[in-house]
Amino acid sequence: MVQGIVTAHPGLALPVDTRQSVTFSSDQAVYCAAKEACLALGFIETDAECLGAAWQAMVQRTGRFDPTAWPDRPEDFRIRPWPRSDAFASCPQRLGLYAVLPDAVWVARMARAGVATVQLRFKSDDAQAVEREVRAAVQAVQGTESLLFINDHWQAAIAAGAYGVHLGQEDLDTADLQAIRSAGLRLGLSSHGYAEMLRADRHSPSYIAMGAVFPTTLKRMVTAPQGTGRLQAYTRLMRNYPLVAIGGIDQSKLPEVLSSGVGSIAVVRALVAAQYPEEMAASLQAAINAAA
Structure with a gap:
């Protein structure tokens, strides 16, 4: 899974910081593999943690693992839906x-x-x-x-x-x-x-x-x-x-x-x-x- 994700997304890769310490907050297979892959793509540890959890959520939602996919659904990142009662005043969508x-x-x-x-x-x-x-x-x-x-x-x-x-x-x-x-x-x-x-x-x-x-x-x-x-x-x-x-x-x-x-x-x-x-x-x- 790790190499599949890395190979499928070269456009997201940046130089890897080999000094990063790696910890896993779960033993779920997709989460661990996705986090490891994102670290290999050069994402910092905190971003890789977010992405690992989102990959796990995406696979649970879709019922399949597709290394060519990339999580971009707000619900996979636990982003709250809109409208929101606590939102700041709006501005033009295109500034x-x-x-x-x-x-x-x-x-x-x-x-x-x-x-x-x-x-x-x-x-x-x-x-x-x-x-x-x-x-x-x-x-x-x-x-x-x-x-x-x-x-x-x-x-x-x-x-x-x-x-x-x-x-x-x-x-x-x-x-x-x-x-x-x-x-x-x-x-x-x-x-x-x-x-x-x-x-x-x-x-x-x-x-x-x-x-x-x-x-x-x-x-x-x-x-x-x-x-x-x-x-x-x-x-x-x-x-x-x-x-x-x-x-x-x-x-x-x-x-x-x-x-x-x-x-x-x-x-x-x-x-x-x-x-x-x-x-x-x-x-x-x-x-x-x-x-x-």
Whole structure:
């Protein structure tokens, strides 16, 4: 079974981390074989654990083992059905071009350029500076059609009346999610594989971001770039959500990413490092719209 799964899914393979310790939470044959196969494909241990359990559930549901299949049914991962009473406010299923920007000046510039979704990723330990920048970003998108998400600074986002907040996995332990929900803000959550996607889903966010798809120098990533093969698998599983692909995406890689079925593409350097950012934004947005 192990080799059958590995051989059937070369598009999901990444370099294997031989330092991983392996434990099994069950002695069920399909679970054990599938987890071992997923580790051989380069999935980290927590993701392989999720996949092993999902493979076991898939075989029990279908009554047969097919190594060419891949679990992508929400019920096999114990994902709750929709609608949900605890869901955050909804956002468009396709968020289009999603620009991650360093300050309110860039937010204003890209909002005026017609970028569908903008995120303020302002890095500062000065609470007053954060509040000023968030307020300026909220004001910058007024009169435009851009949707504004604030990265990390959820208190300032609530106070300023932003459209939404984007949080990383590390923020889930400290942010007051109920306060964000009660304020009516949308919530986007980052994920870097199956275990983090399932953790994000338990909070019923407005959208889920998935990456890094390609290598990126902007953030130190604890997981390897996932590639478009895995992105396609993630997209099939989490199809009930608006999904955002992020990480190392530029104009040359856009067609490959869009072929996964994801509805939004997040870019950073592709815009802020472009010689003509407005023209680049228009080109990227047109390509995304054409694929919709």
